[in-house]
Amino acid sequence: MKIYDIPGFPNPLRIRIVLAEKQLASQVEFVKVDLPAAEHKQAAFLKINPTGTVPVLELDDGTRIAECTAITEYLDNLDGDPILTGKTARDKGVIHMMQKRAESELIDPVGIYFHHATAGLGDALREYKHPQWTARAEWGKLQGEKAVAGMRYFDSVLEAQPYVAGDAFSMADITVWAGLLFAHFARIDVPDDCNALRAWKERVDGRASVVNPA
Template identity: 55%
Template sequence: MKVYEFNGLPNPARVRIALAEKGLTEKVEFISVDVPNGEHRQPEFLAKNPLGAVPVLELEDGTTISECTAITEYLDHITGEITLTGRTPKERATIHMMQRRAESGLLDAGTTYFHHATPGLGPDLETYQCAEWGQHQRQKAVSGMHYFNEVLAKQDYLAGEQFSMADITAFAGLAFADFAKIDIPVECGHLQAWRERVSQRPSISG
């Protein structure tokens, strides 16, 4: 398998965590795509993902899979034991629900703020910006932090009592929030404690 990525971006980080959780890191060849210089918009990469986003998983038969949720689903099912995406219908539904909330209300909101309300990746790549929309998304990210703090006041992880794909997304979202200078509100102690606990997992700390 090959993973096309740019190390340091939040979505490639999500796939790296999933790979480590599944013990698959050593079975993957990582290929760097020079996102800051626009390599992800070149025809060769667009043939692998028409949306021009990293990461992309390429299988041995040439099949390419983009979108972190889809990649994680694939990785979670090729090792035999399902650990990240749920085993029962209820688990699967809950994990996917919370994963989407983490993606929309934290990770995507933070990245939209970065791309629209800051210089982002520079004028060559940020060809359209709406600062007002970016600021709105920043507030959405902060609201998301409050929401997840309430969730984590009642349970150990976002989708229940087991670490899952939803936690990976939220952890990556908070890491990008740090980069974008969106602080976790001081009153969100449960979220901060969860983050510190999750950061000790070998898939992240290693």
């Protein structure tokens, strides 16, 4: 298998944590994509993934799977023993619901804020942004506020249970953790009163797959 990504970036890191959780890193060849140079927006990469995003998983038969949730589903179920996406119908439903919320209410708004309300990754990517830069910047700032609201939402969830989707660590936890990492990089602070979220992050920070991702 191959994974097209760039080390240390939030979404690629999500999959590298999955690989560590599933002990699959030795089965993967990593192909670096230079995001700051806009390599993911060029014709060669767009043939690999038309949406121009990383990570992308390429199987030995040439099949390519993009989007973190889809890649996680594949990797987690490869051995018939899913530990991150749910074993029962109920668990699958709850995990996928919280995974969607982790994306729509936290990591995606942080990404929009970073790319449109700040300098983002630099000049090489500027031409791929919306031409109405000023309007986009204001929208980006609103998304930053949405991300903070998302932090407060997950804080309330974690006041009642140990993990984002219930009693067990799941892909939803990975996404929230990556969202907070991205927020820190984008200089969006976790509210001081989000004690449950802060305590949860401290626990996840110490998890072996997070300390040493693939």
